[in-house]
Amino acid sequence: MEIISFILICIGILFNLLGCIGLIRLPDVYNRLQSATKCVTLGTCSILLGVLFHFGFNEAGIKAIIAIPLLFFGATVAAHALVKGAYLFGIKLGDKSVKDDYKDVEKS
Amino acid sequence: MRYIALFIILFILWLLLSFNFTLTNIAIGVLVSIITTILFGKYFIYGGIKFLQPQRYFWLVVYLFIFIWECIKANFDVAYRVLHPAMPIKPGIVKVKLGIKSDFARMMLANSITMTPGTITVDIIDDYIYVHWIYVSTDNPEEYSQKVSGKFEKYIKKIFE
Numbered sequence: 004m005e006i007i008s009f010i011l012i013c014i015g016i017l018f019n020l021l022g023c024i025g026l027i028r029l030p031d032v033y034n035r036l037q038s039a040t041k042c043v044t045l046g047t048c049s050i051l052l053g054v055l056f057h058f059g060f061n062e063a064g065i066k067a068i069i070a071i072p073l074l075f076f077g078a079t080v081a082a083h084a085l086v087k088g089a090y091l092f093g094i095k096l097g098d099k100s101v102k103d104d105y106k107d108v109e110k111s
Numbered sequence: 112m113r114y115i116a117l118f119i120i121l122f123i124l125w126l127l128l129s130f131n132f133t134l135t136n137i138a139i140g141v142l143v144s145i146i147t148t149i150l151f152g153k154y155f156i157y158g159g160i161k162f163l164q165p166q167r168y169f170w171l172v173v174y175l176f177i178f179i180w181e182c183i184k185a186n187f188d189v190a191y192r193v194l195h196p197a198m199p200i201k202p203g204i205v206k207v208k209l210g211i212k213s214d215f216a217r218m219m220l221a222n223s224i225t226m227t228p229g230t231i232t233v234d235i236i237d238d239y240i241y242v243h244w245i246y247v248s249t250d251n252p253e254e255y256s257q258k259v260s261g262k263f264e265k266y267i268k269k270i271f272e
Contacts (some may be wrong), residue, residue: 018186024192032204033243037231038189044226045186062130069127079222086233086243101252102203105233105241 004056011053018046031097032089039084047074117155118148156215167270174266181227181262188229192245203247204233207240207256210264216271223263230259 025038049069051074054078096103125140126132192200211217221232221240229245242259249255 020180021186021190021193025189028193028198030198031202033231034200034245037229037243037245040225040231041189042193045182065127065130069124075226076222079225080218082225083221083232086231091130092232095200096204097187102205102247105204105206111122 004059008053009037010054011049011056013050015046015051015053018042019048022046033086033096036085037083040078044075044078113155114148114152117152118144121147170266170269174263174270175202177224177262177266178223185227185229189245192229199246201246201248202244204241204243205247205255205259207242207259209238209240209260211268213271216267217270220260220267221261223267225261226259 019042022038022042025042026035029035029038048071051071054067055064058067090105121144122140125144126137127258129136129140169253192198209217211220217235217240221235222241224230224232224242231243233243235241240260244255244259247255248258
């Protein structure tokens with residue numbers, strides 16, 4: 004059990020680190036959110052699972068289980084709201100972008 | 112009916128989160144749940160009898176496994192693009208047609224799309240979903256709608272609609 008939780012927490016920290024590197028390296032706000040939502044959400048979920056394996060099904064473990072869906076819905080909805088907000092605010096897609104179907108939609 | 116369902120869900124969530132079964136704590140939980148139910152009950156989507164059909168839960172479990180697999184793939188994909196020195200990205204916003212009608216199922220589909228390889232949902236207008244994609248691999252609408260939402264749509268239809 005201890006070893007499983009150790010491995011899970013290490014994987015989580017690794018993915019969080021990769022997410023943060025992506026946050027710095029990628030060119031514009033949309034691509035940065037890609038790395039910020041995916042890597043950081045899975046990394047944190049992995050850390051929480053590690054906490055569950057460490058403590059077992061008691062107070063802390065159950066809180067860790069509940070935190071996973073909350074984090075998941077929170078991160079996805081926040082990413083969606085940030086992308087839409089950035090677009091409506093007028094931030095252009097980066098130079099490498101190849102396609103923009105959202106441009107000619109009537110904003111309401 | 113929807114108010115009672117929301118109240119029960121909130122109360123169970125409170126008990127699990129606080130994990131403290133004294134009388135004071137339970138009373139606070141009931142009070143907070145009632146206030147929240149009154150404030151937000153009208154936004155709660157209540158599907159009625161649909162939540163008692165067992166085959167929906169079976170498909171939910173199948174879907175969860177597929178989803179977790181896709182999620183892990185998404186992470187390795189993004190990690191590869193981040194660490195590669197030349198950064199092989201080709202971002203863009205594409206428009207994909209939806210085959211799902213109900214609001215709750217659409218929300219779940221949008222969330223699933225956000226968590227899978229290289230895609231974030233930007234907006235839903237009428238029957239189209241706008242998706243920011245980190246690597247637009249084709250120019251053919253049929254092909255990329257298959258890649259973005261094809262895997263999930265049939266399961267979500269079975270579970271939530």
